[in-house]
Amino acid sequence: MNKLPEKTIGRLSEYRRTLLICLAKGKTHIFSHELANLHHITAVQVRRDIMLIGYSTTLKKGYDVKALIDVIAQIIDTDEGLNAAVIGAGNLGRAIITYFNGKRTKLRIAASFDVDTEKANRVIAGVKCYPMTDLNKIVKELNIRIGIITVPPEDAVSVAENLVNSGIKGILNYTSTPLSVPQNVYLEEYDMITSLEKVAYFVKQKK
Amino acid sequence: MNKLPEKTIGRLSEYRRTLLICLAKGKTHIFSHELANLHHITAVQVRRDIMLIGYSTTLKKGYDVKALIDVIAQIIDTDEGLNAAVIGAGNLGRAIITYFNGKRTKLRIAASFDVDTEKANRVIAGVKCYPMTDLNKIVKELNIRIGIITVPPEDAVSVAENLVNSGIKGILNYTSTPLSVPQNVYLEEYDMITSLEKVAYFVKQKK
DNA sequence: TATTTAATGTGAAAATATTAACAATGTTCA
DNA sequence: TGAACATTGTTAATATTTTCACATTAAATA
Ligand SMILES: NC(=O)c1ccc[n+]([C@@H]2O[C@H](COP(=O)([O-])OP(=O)(O)OC[C@H]3O[C@@H](n4cnc5c(N)ncnc54)[C@H](O)[C@@H]3O)[C@@H](O)[C@H]2O)c1
Ligand SMILES: NC(=O)c1ccc[n+]([C@@H]2O[C@H](COP(=O)([O-])OP(=O)(O)OC[C@H]3O[C@@H](n4cnc5c(N)ncnc54)[C@H](O)[C@@H]3O)[C@@H](O)[C@H]2O)c1
Numbered sequence: 349m350n351k352l353p354e355k356t357i358g359r360l361s362e363y364r365r366t367l368l369i370c371l372a373k374g375k376t377h378i379f380s381h382e383l384a385n386l387h388h389i390t391a392v393q394v395r396r397d398i399m400l401i402g403y404s405t406t407l408k409k410g411y412d413v414k415a416l417i418d419v420i421a422q423i424i425d426t427d428e429g430l431n432a433a434v435i436g437a438g439n440l441g442r443a444i445i446t447y448f449n450g451k452r453t454k455l456r457i458a459a460s461f462d463v464d465t466e467k468a469n470r471v472i473a474g475v476k477c478y479p480m481t482d483l484n485k486i487v488k489e490l491n492i493r494i495g496i497i498t499v500p501p502e503d504a505v506s507v508a509e510n511l512v513n514s515g516i517k518g519i520l521n522y523t524s525t526p527l528s529v530p531q532n533v534y535l536e537e538y539d540m541i542t543s544l545e546k547v548a549y550f551v552k553q554k555k
Numbered sequence: 556m557n558k559l560p561e562k563t564i565g566r567l568s569e570y571r572r573t574l575l576i577c578l579a580k581g582k583t584h585i586f587s588h589e590l591a592n593l594h595h596i597t598a599v600q601v602r603r604d605i606m607l608i609g610y611s612t613t614l615k616k617g618y619d620v621k622a623l624i625d626v627i628a629q630i631i632d633t634d635e636g637l638n639a640a641v642i643g644a645g646n647l648g649r650a651i652i653t654y655f656n657g658k659r660t661k662l663r664i665a666a667s668f669d670v671d672t673e674k675a676n677r678v679i680a681g682v683k684c685y686p687m688t689d690l691n692k693i694v695k696e697l698n699i700r701i702g703i704i705t706v707p708p709e710d711a712v713s714v715a716e717n718l719v720n721s722g723i724k725g726i727l728n729y730t731s732t733p734l735s736v737p738q739n740v741y742l743e744e745y746d747m748i749t750s751l752e753k754v755a756y757f758v759k760q761k762k
Numbered sequence: 763t764a765t766t767t768a769a770t771g772t773g774a775a776a777a778t779a780t781t782a783a784c785a786a787t788g789t790t791c792a
Numbered sequence: 793t794g795a796a797c798a799t800t801g802t803t804a805a806t807a808t809t810t811t812c813a814c815a816t817t818a819a820a821t822a
Contacts, residue, residue, distance in 0.1 A: 354753070355779070361752040365731060379799075386733045388742070391799090392781060399801060408788040408799050423756070430755050439653060443646035444747060451748060455755055494754055517761060518754035524572060526593045534757040535595070536750050540651060541658060543743050545568040546561075547701055547725040548637050548662055549630070550741040554724060562809070586769075598769095599811060606771060615769045615818040 352423070356397050362387055363397070364420045370413050379410040425454035431492045432520075434460040435480075435507050436499035437472045440522060444496060445473040458490045480510075487514040494518040501525045559630070563604050569594055570601070571627045577620050586617040632661035638699045639727075641667040642687075642714050643706035644679045647729060651703060652680035665697045687717075694721040701725040708732045 352360075366386050370378055380398070381391040398404070398411065403419040405411055434441045437460045448457050460477045462468055468479035478486050486492070495511040497504055497519060504525035511519060512533055521527050521537040529535045559567075573593050577585055587605070588598040605611070605618065610626040612618050641648045644667045655664050667684045669675055675686035685693050693699070702718040704711055704726065711732035718726060719740055728734050728744040736742045 353779075357753055357756050358749055361749040362746070365746065365748065366733060381799090385735075388735075390781070393779090395800065396780080396802085404801070406788075406800090410799080424752050424759075425755070426759050430758065432751065439646060439650035443650055446646060447747065448751075452752075455751060493758055494751070496751070518758040520750055520754050526573060528592075528595075532761060534754055534761065536754050538745070538747075538750055539569070539572065540654065540745075541572065542565055542568040543727055543745055544639065544655075544662060544701070544703070545631050545659075546564055547727050547741055547743050548632070549564050551637065551700055551725040552631075552633050554739060554741065560809070588769090597811070600809090602770065603772085603810080611771070613770090613818075617769080 352400060356400055357424070359387070359389075359393075359397055360401065360420050360423060363394070364417055364424070367413050367417045367420075371417065376413055377407070377410040378413055378416075382410070421454070425452075429454040429456060430494060431456050431458040431490055432494035432496055433458060433487070433490075433492045434475075434496045434498060435462075435511070436460075436497065436503075437462040437464075437467050437477045438498060441496075441498040442473045444498065444522075445475050449474055457496075458492055459486055461486075483510055484514045487516060492516065494520065496520045496522065497527075498522050559607060563607055564631070566594070566596075566600075566604055567608065567627050567630060570604070571624060571631070574620050574624045574627075578624065583620055584614070584617040585620055585623075589617070628661070632659075636661040636663060637701060638663050638665040638697055639701035639703055640665060640694070640697075640699045641682075641703045641705060642669075642718070643667075643704065643710075644669040644671075644674050644684045645705060648703075648705040649680045651705065651729075652682050656681055664703075665699055666693055668693075690717055691721045694718075694723060699723065701727065703727045703729065704734075705729050 363383055366383060367378070380394040384391040384394045398416070401419055401423055403411070403416055432455065434445055434457055441460060445457050445460060457475055460472055460475050461480050461483055462477050463480045465479065467477050470477050493516060495516045497507055499507050501523045504521065504523040504527060508519060508521070508527045508529060512529055516533065518534045519527065519529060519536070521535065524539055527535060527537065570590055573590060574585070587601040591598040591601045605623070608626055608630055610618070610623055639662065641652055641664055648667060652664050652667060664682055667679060667682050668687050668690055669684050670687045672686065674684050677684050700723060702723045704714055706714050708730045711728065711730040711734060715726060715728070715734045715736060719736055723740065725741045726734065726736060726743070728742065731746055733744065734742060
């Protein structure tokens with residue numbers, strides 16, 4: 349199970365989201381083609397992904413929802429769980445904290461940080477916001493491993509440096525500023541404009 | 556130029572973002588390896604993408620930033636431009652509107668919609684917010700082609716239906732509810748949790 | 763000017779990712 | 793029960809994406 353394709357990881361996360369919804373609805377089993385339809389991919393793709401993670405069922409009533417969730421958790425989660433922090437408690441930062449809160453048991457947004465003294469030392473969207481000057485201290489105290497950057501674009505580079513120096517191992521960058529980090533830090537970047545432009549391109553093609 | 560790989564489209568959008576920053580800084584030419592480094596990919600990849608869109612330069616001083624921006628615009632943009640609307644003017648909706656405003660000339664967030672009567676008929680983040688009951692009328696009036704869904708997850712399905720019925724051709728779904736749309740509508744979905752879980756997985760691997 | 767250097771463009775190879783095809787086998791129901 | 797059916801797991805084929813390797817040529821330099 350050592351070398352899963354990056355794409356598969358992304359899909360596993362998506363499957364789990366769907367499976368958790370099924371679980372909440374009391375659905376105990378799900379067919380590969382059901383999962384496939386919900387994710388707009390083929391059933392073979394789903395079966396292959398599931399094969400890769402080593403889960404299988406002898407049943408012909410589909411996969412056991414609960415069991416599959418557990419196997420995916422084995423892949424993605426760590427036993428102790430991981431703590432993340434949001435840097436920049438503005439509109440987007442708050443939306444992310446609110447959204448995320450309580451969604452996963454092994455992944456927590458444990459703190460936020462902001463330079464704005466109005467925000468620092470308050471609880472924002474249910475999570476304590478610390479002043480940026482406390483970054484190193486709090487990252488160590490709360491064992492924060494992942495930083496989510498939602499500061500203005502011009503501050504992204506310096507914030508990323510601070511995060512790396514504080515010992516963080518993964519960064520999720522939502523600003524439009526491209527970042528660079530050392531080899532031993534994993535970086536993921538997302539820009540809504542790219543998503544929207546993809547939609548625009550395909551809308552144009554369909555016309 | 557009819558069949559560009561989907562991946563290339565995403566990268567072209569990203570290149571343009573970087574090129575616009577270069578332009579603003581007064582940088583007139585850029586090497587393939589510079590673009591590559593900024594985007595954490597190889598220079599060959601950049602050259603191949605640029606080859607695919609039919610741009611080339613005889614110069615050995617890199618690509619002409621302005622010219623390349625124009626070629627990418629030819630691919631992604633339409634002459635008249637496209638209008639989008641945000642459905643659900645909450646935290647995320649507002650963050651998106653604020654972020655997007657004025658970033659692109661051919662892609663505009665022309666309206667937002669909300670059921671909350673407090674929000675409807677006000678200007679939120681610089682864009683007028685309409686009541687949901689006006690959806691059909693305004694979509695036609697303002698020629699809105701793309702809908703960005705940022706309502707609570709339980710409302711996503713019905714909102715998507717309304718959007719499709721109103722004649723929209725592309726949907727960008729930010730809720731955690733998987734949607735289904737007719738063939739002639741392009742759907743893009745994004746869930747932050749998946750991004751964060753990818754980071755978590757790779758942080759775990761590196762340990 | 764002649765030589766060296768460094769950049770692009772691209773065919774071919776390699777690597778990744780997806781899909782087709784089908785054997786194996788529970789499940790359904792006549 | 794047993795034939796028909798449906799679903800999984802997986803190998804092989806296909807398709808897509810990325811990278812290699814290098815010919816070509818502008819630019820820099822001696
Ligand atoms: N990727 C996307 O899809 C997307 C979408 C929307 C917004 N954005 C980007 O996300 C970022 C945040 O957007 P927003 O609308 O929340 O902005 P905002 O202005 O509401 O919030 C930014 C916050 O960062 C704080 N801040 C400023 N400098 C800081 C620093 N050096 N260290 C710590 N905190 C600092 C501010 O006090 C503020 O609270 C922006 O860069 C925006 O462009 C990205
Ligand atoms: N994909 C992601 O990365 C991501 C991140 C954060 C939040 N989210 C999701 O985005 C959505 C919005 O999050 P938020 O924090 O902005 O929530 P929010 O509660 O602040 O905003 C939701 C808005 O939608 C409005 N609304 C409710 N029902 C509606 C309907 N039927 N039609 C039109 N408008 C309606 C509400 O009045 C409110 O203004 C949620 O589904 C949330 O889970 C996704």
